[in-house]
Amino acid sequence: MGETLLLVGLQWGDEGKGKIIDTLAERFEVVIRFQGGANAGHTVQIGDEKFVLHLVPTGILHPDALCIIGNGVVVDPQALVEEIGALRKRGVKVAENLAVSDRAHVVLPHHKVLDRVADSSRGKDRLGTTGQGIGPCYADKAARCGIRFAELMDPGLFRERLEALLGTYNRILQAVYDTEPLDCDAVYTEYQAYAKELRPFVRDTVPLVHEALAGGKNILLEGAQGSLLDLDFGTYPFVTSSEVIGGAAPGSGIPPARIDRVVGLAKCYCTRVGAGPFPTEQDNEVGRTIRQTIQEHGGREYGATTGRQRRCGWLDGVALRYAARLGGVSAVAVSVLDVLSAFERIKVCTAYRVDGQVLRTFPANARVLQKAEPIYEELEGWQCDISGATGWGDLPAQARDYVRFMEELAGARVEFVSVGPERKQVIERKPDD
């Protein structure tokens, strides 16, 4: 009997999923992306080579894994064609080992234009989206006027649907946003060229997934973004437009009851790109030290998709507990522990103070979270280089205590600790560690 494992980020994304997925992918025969789109950027460092994957599952770096872009993903065909080309150029096999669901929605040019103009028209309340057309594409999906890969592959039907869509959206672009309309012929021709390139990959992935289940294959469900960006449970409206936490089953075709285990991934501090509440943010020397230390250790606190500087802060234990509970995580992977080596004392937020009241749960109202003052506990730092640690016992006692504190907050055992950007810099904790 194979195992189906779901990996989900427990913060605002950028928890280092690319690296952990890559470590785990070796054990999985099938790797599936199930939500989000090219807003994601999963970074994997192999020796001197760095790969940033936006749409293609990280499993592609393991040539024997079957990688599926599930129906829950919104796929920008231009980005996918470019990504496949770039991977092939670097010698990565992308052939029958990649499948794109014919039920996945297609990101169209009006989605990208709308994403940018609608977000900038929000002024000071803008969300700071990645501009990849994610929200508008999911909006069309929910409004039942989106176009799926099955239709993209059918030129007559695609033309019909595109004309209807642009008929509406061109009027909105002009009248509401004072923006140039899109030329239907040009979009049609451009997208049929992508369709030709992507045709070999597009298929009904439901039988593929169910054959894998029936064949006892190990399946990895690769989450993108993070739980605090979840459309329902995140810091709404400063969220992405997909179900980060519960999207695995509907976004892949795996029955919910067939997900065996959930591993939550958390950085040992917090980062966020884009706007929205972030109670433990350290827009000061602490934040600068985090950013500088990670750079010295070969990483970067800059968005992998947009290149924007990430906001940095202490670990938010209230948010971690909330996300771990919602995900039902049975294990946690902690990343970038090496970065905290820079600090003599480390703070962790364990509650908020809002209008004089202590709050231990994560509020729904973004304004409440915006004014929440973190209540911190302080832990002792270890202030030594841990990037060479290969076993749990190699970590200084203070670092182990910090990780244990994280697992208390998450209510699940920490099974992986990453101590640097390289593939091999992951400590796998043994059962008796």
Ligand code: IMP
């Ligand atoms: P969107 O997903 O492009 O609509 O952006 C909505 C919010 O989610 C913005 O704050 C983005 O910065 C954030 N976001 C989207 N994808 C990622 C990601 O992969 N990592 C981190 N933040 C993300």
